[in-house]
Amino acid sequence: MTPSLTFALLCVLAAGGYALGRAASMKAAGAAGRIARLHSLPGYYGLYVALWCALPALAVFAATTLFKGGIAMSMVTAALPAEFRALPADQFSLVVSDIRNLAAGTVASSPRPEIAAAAARYASLKSIFDACIAALALAVAVAGLAYARGKVSATFRARNKVERVLTIMLIVASTLAILTTIGIVASLVFESARFFARIPPLDFLFGLTWSPQTAIRADQVGASGAFGAVPLFVGTLVIAAIAMIVAVPTGLMSAVYMAEYATPRFRAIAKPVLEILAGIPTVVYGFFAALTIAPMIQDAGQAVGLDVAAQSALAAGVVMGVMIIPFVSSLSDDVITAVPQAMRDGSYALGATRAETAWLVLLPAALPGIAASVILAFSRALGETMIVVMAAGLAANLTVNPLSAVTTVTVHIAALLVGDQEFDSPKTLSAFALGLVLFVVTLTLNIVGLRIVKAYREQYD
């Protein structure tokens, strides 16, 4: 009995419960089908029975399914010969994943007989567990169905019960956002704590070399691995700064132009076209940066005798800036158009030109909103991954020269975690520490930005 079949059966049972509850309420209403004698509409009785049938059973199903793999594995590994159980944790986890892969049939290599036996046992245990889970969940479903069916009567307040359950479900759905945040914080903090147990946080935050190659043998060259993240932070800031240098003037000027100069027709065409820039997937920008812009910049640099790296910060930064233009322009556009017309009229009445009005009246009035949009765009630039992964490379150079190759926090998170990893090495865990820094910084920027937006909106509304 596979889990998906069990799930399908539960759904069928719940549908049956609905029909049953509805039919029971119709019967309770009397032969003539006088629904008015019922407290609730028949559908609510049906829903009541269906909910009783489905919810407890699904809870049982989900909880047991979540733990079955772990329990089966611990039973299997407990039965392994002592030589395997005596293995250190990292090799032991390899054995565990071997067993899991063998049982799933994803590897066709010839394993050691003990492992093969364990895999077979694991597979059979899992199927036994699946059958038990199915039986348990279906039993719970039938019991719930029978219980709820017994409750159905003309005076039973089915609607109130159903609505209470639905309301609770609504509340649960809305707390999911909090759970996600907790999940993010918990996973980042937990894994980072394991990292910082090996590498002192100060070395990580202020160290000047980054080379996370930990050696296999202790006596190898560079065995220590260096986890000073300053080169990554500087690289991130350099690229984000280049992006802002491109995006802020362009975005701001186009917002002013759209709000103050453009004819409605031009605006109706140009604004959506600019917003397409925000809708293009970042992987496309990354490809564009690596394939077109980086060689262009390199050729241009060579033409004037400059030494430009093939993966220069400039290429990644410029393309990222183009991507961010619509973020700056549409938010700035909103705040500029939100400046009351009276302020414009006052300025024009004093004889100011439109440029003077924009510079001396509108921009100062809209400054908090513009600042917020710049902050949000900056936070976006810091967290952007694909463009830098494809166009900025991995060289952790500590430099602010935009023509040299730098790397960013996000590049290294991606590089460290793509492919198979073991979860005990500081190398892998360092990705989570980087992620934590990135999360904290972008979160702070976002909170500040959103606060400013909010405070500013209240000022003019």
Next chain:
Amino acid sequence: MTDASLAASPHTSPANASANANSVHMTDAARARLRRRYAADRRFRRVGLAAVLFGVSALGFLLFTILSNGFTAFRQTELRLDIVFSRDIIATDGKTDSRAIRAADWARLVRESLQAKFPDARDRRGSRLVEALVSPGAQGQLMDMVLADPSLIGQTRTVWVLAASDIDMIVKGHADRGVAEEARRVNDRQLAWMDALQKDGALRLAFNTRFLTGADSRYPELVGIWGGILGSLYTLAITLALAFPLGVMAAIYLEEFAPKNRFTDLIEVNINNLAAVPSIVFGLLGLAVFLNAFGMPRSAPLVGGCVLALMSLPIIIIAARAALRAVPPSIREAALGLGASRLQMVLHHVLPLAMPGILTGTILSMAHALGETAPLLMIGMVAFIVDIPSGPLDAATVLPVQIFMWADSPERGFVEKTSAAILVLLIFLLGMNAVAIWLRKRFERRW
């Protein structure tokens, strides 16, 4: 206009033209000032226009690059060969069961047919060069022909087989045949053979169905995007199935039921911040929670869908709340006045009226999720997968990740395929956005 000039010219009557002409505003210095100010205004205007045009032309340049690199990928060079399905090669010991057929030296079959055409390619080096004209996929193609119809053995057939990617690049003009021989991947002998084939009409550009129906491959001429598209579809289906109901439910609660207190404030702040968290952080969450804590399978669209659902949830909630808010209170009051419960009021009246807006927001967030790459790299969806996934639990990759992987490949042929895959992705995105705009236009209501 300075304070001094204001003070110097109190109330000049517009009717008094001569006084006007002598006023301080009409001095040469004032006129020059005015000219300068107007010039500054025009400059400012031009700078603004330039900024808009910069953005638009950047978009145009990007699309042009992708289009000019990519549109040729939909046609692929094929060569016409007279293949002798020789008994000596395929059924060496007289057996023609599928096992023996699979074990045959198919490369030799291709090579000999080419050498029959070009007798000058019989030397050791020449045979290697001539074989390199044809894609390795040709061997599989011939094998499939014989497997489907074993009676072909011993006969001669004219077959169009795929050309190697290097040849394809030259035919399409992506590789320059004018450069020095050492700098070319195709040398002069191969070029001569190629030209001979072309003169015979034994070289054509045919529609590349494999690109639309196949999956990943090591050879650029053999790749297809169907595996990636299907992976994307599975992933998006999971994302939609999770994020849409949960997002709408959360929005309903926050907009219609939630009391104004600390807790709901906290939820709101959370949602706004989650919408701006870098996507790669969601990948870290998926890796730590879904893969390591829950033990869900790596590379599966199921996990990718869960991660993307968490990512698009805040966007859907924000859009759905805006749509719910746009339904006027009179609808709610009328429903409540007729005796509906609050939940009935919402589910029967407010929600249906808000649905077009909610759907628009949902489609846009799905379009966003479709283009997302970074979080999927974290959960192992970046893998070389030559099979087309058959369900959300199979190892799969998605279209943007496929683009990322091809973009990393050094062969020139992959540039074309990457660009073409981007075109397909952009077409999907364009379609989704068009549907969203259509929904908004069709069902938009002004209350």
